[in-house]
Amino acid sequence: MAKEMIAMLLAGGQGSRLYALTQKLAKPAVPFGGKYRIIDFPLSNCVNSGIDTVGILTQYQPLVLNEYIGNGQPWDLDRLYGGVHVLPPYQQASGSDWYKGTANAIYQNISFIERYNPQYVIILSGDQICKQDYSDFLKFHKEKGAEFSVAVMEVPWDEASRFGLMVADENDKITEFQEKPKNPKSNLASMGIYIFNWDILKKYLIEDEADENSENDFGNNIIPNLLRDGRNMYAYHFDGYWKDVGTISSLWEANMEVLDPEHSGINLFDENWKIYSRNSGMTGHKISCDAVVENSMITDGCRIEGTVKHSILFAGVKVEPGAVVEDAVVMGGTTIKAGAEVKHCIIAENVVIGANAVVGAMPTDTEKGVATVGSGIYIGDNAKIGPNAMVNNNVKGGEEQW
Amino acid sequence: MVNSNANALGILFPNSYDSLVPELVGERLMASIPFAGRYRMVDFMLSSMVNCGIDNVSLIVRKNYHSLMDHLGSGREWDLTRKNGGLNIVPPFAEKTVKVYNGRVEALSSILDFLKDQKQQYVVMADTNIAVNFDFNSMISEHIESGADVSIAYAKEEIPVSARQATSPNRGLYYTLRVEEGDVKEIYINPKDEGIQNFSMNIYVVGREFLIQQIHDAFVKGYSYFERDIVAPQLGKLNVHGFLYDGYLARISDMKSYFDENMKLLDNTNLDALFDPSPIYTKIRDDNPTRYILGAKVKNVMAADGCVIEGEVENSVLFRGVKIAKGAKVKNCVLMQDTVVEEGASAEYLITDKNVKITSGKEVKGTDTFPVYVAKYQVV
Secondary structure (H helix, E strand, C coil): CCCCEEEEEECCCCCHHHHHHHCCCCHHHCEECCCEECCHHHHHHHHHHCCCEEEEECCCCCHHHHHHHCCCHHHCCCCCCCEEEEECCCCECCECCCCCCHHHHHHCCHHHHHCCCCCEEEEEECCEEECCCHHHHHHHHHHCCCCEEEEEEECCHHHHHHCEEEEECCCCEEEEEEECCCCCCCCEEEEEEEEEEHHHHHHHHHHHHHCCCCCCCHHHHHHHHHHHCCCCEEEEECCCCEEECCCHHHHHHHHHHHCCHHHHCCCCCCCCCCCCCCCCCCCCEEECCCCEEECEEECCCCEECCEEECCEECCCCEECCCCEEECCEECCCCEECCCCEEECEEECCCCEECCCCEECCCCCCCCCCCEEECCCCEECCCCEECCCCEECCCECCCCEEC | CCCCCCCEEEEEECCCCHHHCCCCCCCCCHHHCEECCCEECHHHHHHHHHHCCCCEEEEECCCCCHHHHHHHCCCHHHCCCCCCCEEEEECCCCECCECCCCCHHHHHHCCHHHHHHCCCCEEEEEECCEEECCCHHHHHHHHHHHCCCEEEEEEEEECCHHHHHCCCHHHCCCEEEEEECCEEEEEEECCCCCCEEEEEEEEEEEEHHHHHHHHHHHHHCCCCCHHHHHHHHHCCCCCEEEEECCCCEEECCCHHHHHHHHHHCCCHHHHHHHHCCCCCCCCCCCCCCEEECCCCEEEEEEECCCCEECCEEEEEEECCCCEECCCCEEEEEEECCCCEECCCCEEEEEEECCCCEECCCCEEECCCCCCEEECCCCEC
């Protein structure tokens, strides 16, 4: 039985610009929004769009991601035929290779795709926060009679040169592709989400693999080749919330935007488009008599005895009496001891912030850094972590790191 | 074969003590009464069994069990989707000549053939009116060491006032024990004594073969109740062991105790005592985290995921998806799933069932000795 469309999710990114947060896990596994990980967004989008077969291409630090995905049950992707499959590089009779580029990753899994004999393949990226209906995208692809479609966002003209840009005519047909150009001719930025007719994709993957000079990358090789051959290529306009959370500041910002769904556009409270995740299984959270909680998101297992303002707390975070958490993203299992001040920062999982320690600072005109503490780190009592610090190693009591 | 499982199967009686909280079981049964923010009563016994390696659990239901079926599904959340054993819901077998069962004897006799086919040496049985993180393994080992025919778990508790004052026999049977050096010497049925008693938790460990024999004999004689008709009359003949449970437990014996036991969990010591020993599993709802909007004032509150809080909340337990609008005041309340308290409304000493709406500006008040209950889907 053929599937109409299956999804291939590129999740091999190291996310090196997230530094301390991606030392032990791949970028798609980075926690987000109180109880999610980044990969929950594309996976939930798939299920909500009716896609029941997803291949996840992993390469960098896959352990956390593998365990998290498991059999795919939390996303309803445990299926008899299809479902979610984690696809690391593997050894074949002809030899073995790491995934050399995004296109090569798909190339090495042609046989996986062929098992489902799909008409269309959607290529997704595992590092974006976005709620998107891929079935609407497919409808567009079919209506245009396209062989390739790419989802694009309009970006401000002065920022356009940071993106891969699609130049399209009035029928949305793509005429040119500019990768981070100095003089942009368009402000339609590629979101890195593509729909291909499978026969076309397969042909170009094989051709690309044969080209020794190719970087085996969709943006640099496959798309230019499609253009060269005058294929039917269309740009699908998406105007919902979309955020690439590839940097500490964009990750922090996207988390903060969750606190203001009325204005920011990312609404996790949408009954019709739920974001699924693997559950912590902890009991309800508890806010004590003397605690202050303002404008925050708090989830299961949290115990709040201090002050929490404009922050996102993940499962099992403990805030002891007198501690102050403000403008902060605090990931699961972290304890903030009495009197500590945690401000304008990202604290990863299972961190201990010692009593009266200070981490980060509210931004000033000159200083806007987001302090970051990696997972499992111990920050000693009375230690001080500056607003630009990136903490990868334990900090002893009373010490400072800037 | 490596065996990490207990050599016991579990049987739960989800309808036991339904009559104690008629309001709450209008459209459900004791086992599916929501408790502690995100759980149902059945989750506690079920999780305790699973955590002790009991992965063959039967629930013998009697009536109103739709909500329980919905909650349990295939048993996946409790890791009970097993090829061997797993979750087994036994509905009443509809026959013209057979009435729906009353006591445990009739209930068990309906699954005698099933019991004969099982491999486990022991059977643990429990009701679902007690929320407890119970260590069945230590009870089973004590049962084996003592060489008892039957073990009964009991706790040092007072008999609830409502039970002592009850005049109608319809409230069901409860038992206290006289225990000497671990041996149960006497079982008192529906006693009215004041002060701390050896209050039976109705948790039993028995040999499977022994149980089959006893149930068979009792059914033939037309007996209904396991404790009253089998164990109590045979105390001289059988070796009946008392297992003292001295940990935390929350017993639902009337509306007041339902309210109080929820409220007691606002104390971290109690909350930890109930949840820390081992995890309690429940159905996943995929709610977003709870959102506290600017202007919310929260003091001493336990809340599950999916709530949106903009008003004032004090000393309350909020279940999943509760919405408290701007200017609303909630104090000393237990608000079940998806309760909505609209702008400017005020609620005090209230138990709201699922999907209740307190409309704008309304004031609803109970008292500390008599919390007001608002039924499912009601709009105030």
